[in-house]
Amino acid sequence: xxxxxxxxxxAVAGTAIGAAGLAVMAMPAGAxxxxxxxxxxxxxxxxxxxxxxxxxxxxxxxxxxxxGLPSMPGLPVLDVESARxxxxxxxxxxxxxxxxxxxxxxxxNGGTVWSYDSAENSATKLTVPAETREHRAHAQEGxxxxxxxxxxxxxxxRQSSTVSVDGTASVADRPAYELVLTPKPSERTLLxxxxxxxxxxxxxxxxxxxxxxxxxxxxxxIGFTDIDFGQQPAxxxxxxxxxxxxxxxxxxxxxxxxxxxxxxxxxxxxxxDTVYTGTVPADxxxxxxxxxxxxxxxxxxxxxxxxxxxxxxxxxxxxxxxxIVTDDGRFAVGAVPQQVLTDALAQR
Amino acid sequence: MTxxxxxxxxxxxGRAHASLARLVRxxxxxxxxxxRTLVVLxxxxxxxxxxxxxxxxxxxxxPPGGGDGGGESLLATAGGNALVLPIGTxxxxxxxxxxxxxxxxxxxxxxxESAHGTLRGWLLGPVSRGRLLLVKSIGxxxxxxxxxxxxxxxxxxxxxxxxxxGSLFTLSGTTLSFPAALLKVAIAAGWVALQLWAVGAVAxxxxxxxxxxxxxxxxxxxxxxxxxxxxxxxxxxxxxxFLLNHSWTDLGDVLRDPMPGxxxxxxxxxxxxxxxxxxxxxxxxxxxxDG
Numbered sequence: 001x002x003x004x005x006x007x008x009x010x011a012v013a014g015t016a017i018g019a020a021g022l023a024v025m026a027m028p029a030g031a032x033x034x035x036x037x038x039x040x041x042x043x044x045x046x047x048x049x050x051x052x053x054x055x056x057x058x059x060x061x062x063x064x065x066x067x068g069l070p071s072m073p074g075l076p077v078l079d080v081e082s083a084r085x086x087x088x089x090x091x092x093x094x095x096x097x098x099x100x101x102x103x104x105x106x107x108x109n110g111g112t113v114w115s116y117d118s119a120e121n122s123a124t125k126l127t128v129p130a131e132t133r134e135h136r137a138h139a140q141e142g143x144x145x146x147x148x149x150x151x152x153x154x155x156x157x158r159q160s161s162t163v164s165v166d167g168t169a170s171v172a173d174r175p176a177y178e179l180v181l182t183p184k185p186s187e188r189t190l191l192x193x194x195x196x197x198x199x200x201x202x203x204x205x206x207x208x209x210x211x212x213x214x215x216x217x218x219x220x221x222i223g224f225t226d227i228d229f230g231q232q233p234a235x236x237x238x239x240x241x242x243x244x245x246x247x248x249x250x251x252x253x254x255x256x257x258x259x260x261x262x263x264x265x266x267x268x269x270x271x272x273d274t275v276y277t278g279t280v281p282a283d284x285x286x287x288x289x290x291x292x293x294x295x296x297x298x299x300x301x302x303x304x305x306x307x308x309x310x311x312x313x314x315x316x317x318x319x320x321x322x323x324i325v326t327d328d329g330r331f332a333v334g335a336v337p338q339q340v341l342t343d344a345l346a347q348r
Numbered sequence: 349m350t351x352x353x354x355x356x357x358x359x360x361x362g363r364a365h366a367s368l369a370r371l372v373r374x375x376x377x378x379x380x381x382x383x384r385t386l387v388v389l390x391x392x393x394x395x396x397x398x399x400x401x402x403x404x405x406x407x408x409x410x411p412p413g414g415g416d417g418g419g420e421s422l423l424a425t426a427g428g429n430a431l432v433l434p435i436g437t438x439x440x441x442x443x444x445x446x447x448x449x450x451x452x453x454x455x456x457x458x459x460x461e462s463a464h465g466t467l468r469g470w471l472l473g474p475v476s477r478g479r480l481l482l483v484k485s486i487g488x489x490x491x492x493x494x495x496x497x498x499x500x501x502x503x504x505x506x507x508x509x510x511x512x513x514g515s516l517f518t519l520s521g522t523t524l525s526f527p528a529a530l531l532k533v534a535i536a537a538g539w540v541a542l543q544l545w546a547v548g549a550v551a552x553x554x555x556x557x558x559x560x561x562x563x564x565x566x567x568x569x570x571x572x573x574x575x576x577x578x579x580x581x582x583x584x585x586x587x588x589x590f591l592l593n594h595s596w597t598d599l600g601d602v603l604r605d606p607m608p609g610x611x612x613x614x615x616x617x618x619x620x621x622x623x624x625x626x627x628x629x630x631x632x633x634x635x636x637x638d639g
Binding site for chain 1: 422424425428429477511512514515517519520521522523586589590597600604606608610614617618620621622623624625626627628629631632633635636
């Protein structure tokens with residue numbers, strides 16, 4: 001082969017290999033074929049989910065939201081796109097939320113919950129008192145008969161929704177059943193359906209998607225991109241604050257302290273068009289955020305003026321829900337169109 | 349240029365093949381005797397020291413909310429952390445400084461020698477063109493590895509002097525033992541070196557096509573800047589996986605515990621693809637170049 005020919009061959013071959021490699025990486029992960037699984041009824045599926053203990057696992061969770069939220073400064077939690085989740089099959093769990101180049105780690109082991117923020121180098125230790133944990137354990141015993149619990153749960157949900165198993169899906173390379181909750185036609189809600197993918201083998205929920213009216217892409221989707229079941233190293237579930245970290249200790253507040261006085265609201269309606277109405281606490285209206293903007297100017301920016309029988313105020317609309325804050329300090333939120341909220345406010 | 353005299357000795361006619369080791373040794377001697385090589389290495393070594401001291405003196409946690417830029421927001425946490433300092437400065441320098449020095453090495457390797465007329469000796473000598481490219485690639489690779497290791501080492505030393513051995517902890521808050529921390533720094537440095545090999549390979553390819561080292565520098569630097577700008581445009585989502593520096597901000601993953609490997613592996617694969625393309629093009633040009 002003469003040098004020229006060889007040069008061309010090498011150039012073409014090398015470029016082809018490299019370009020193919022890049023193209024493979026650029027290829028979006030195509031929708032995999034729905035796996036074939038034995039049919040299961042909605043009731044069986046729900047009761048097996050309730051019965052299942054979460055096994056030891058390690059996985060990556062991806063959070064995609066297209067909620068149509070107005071961009072809100074000072075709410076970094078919304079920036080989270082992915083999280084790594086570990087569970088030891090018993091009482092230990094670890095969640096690492098990636099935010100840009102920093103990380104928020106939450107390690108739980110029995111009654112101790114550590115959270116660590118790398119951007120601030122600060123750690124918080126929360127001790128859950130033994131009686132609270134026992135209380136929770138008792139609450140779980142209510143599920144001791146998962147079949148009847150599933151029946152009760154389904155009966156309640158079916159008052160407002162249609163529950164069905166809608167085929168199968170492959171989530172994180174695992175075959176899963178798709179449990180679908182659809183609001184009944186009488187429900188006045190912005191949501192079209194909620195889909196929950198349940199692993200066919202371990203019955204662990206692998207993905208949840210919320211779909212709204214008029215869109216094909218989920219408004220909110222939380223799901224595993226990969227998951228491994230199996231024993232995890234024990235040191236993952238221990239936490240020692242590093243050098244120089246600011247450590248604060250907290251005890252959980254008693255139930256009645258948790259809500260600031262004056263904010264107590266109430267639910268009205270049932271099912272999908274439930275609306276939560278109440279009064280905004282006075283100290284919040286007066287509060288200013290770190291950059292000196294008060295709530296009023298924030299509302300001006302996020303919401304639009306609305307008025308009607310209920311009075312006047314600001315409405316903040318997203319794809320999955322609406323909120324109204326009136327000028328006299330009342331508020332209403334729900335996964336419903338604005339009309340439902342104004343009706344609820346007018347009744348108060 | 350007194351160094352020209354010590355140019356890689358063209359093997360005496362009659363001997364069919366010079367041993368590869370000897371050629372590489374000569375090339376390395378040639379690279380590391382250049383004053384500019386030493387100056388660049390020296391400057392890179394000083395960067396972590398300056399950053400470490402500045403962060404300690406200023407002692408501010410950076411702008412509230414951090415930012416999404418890879419190196420910049422990592423550096424916000426580097427002040428009190430001897431593990432973040434070397435990796436954070438590597439991430440910062442990977443943005444522009446390290447690619448610049450890789451481009452410099454690539455430019456000198458072929459175009460530079462071409463400009464000085466010393467490449468003729470190689471082309472006329474009984475050294476096959478493939479072997480010539482291999483020797484030059486090894487030269488660039490060794491230089492970039494040296495640059496990364498020097499930065500990582502001064503970074504670790506600065507961090508340890510300022511904060512002590514207790515301050516080797518990850519973004520997940522796990523305090524590491526000294527060997528475990530060194531392993532993490534080594535992984536980061538190795539990954540950065542691989543990315544720089546990709547840059548150096550592209551520089552070599554351009555270097556083979558031109559006689560002007562400045563052209564190589566300008567095009568590589570321009571390429572890095574254009575790639576960064578393209579990477580910022582959300583409308584070009586589909587293009588991003590093709591950009592070499594798409595994964596450069598993922599270097600911070602090394603600092604997480606347990607370390608998520610997906611993004612890093614993808615970045616390594618991407619660098620490999622660039623190396624395959626660039627070196628094959630460089631070979632094609634070099635093998636048809638007239639002595």
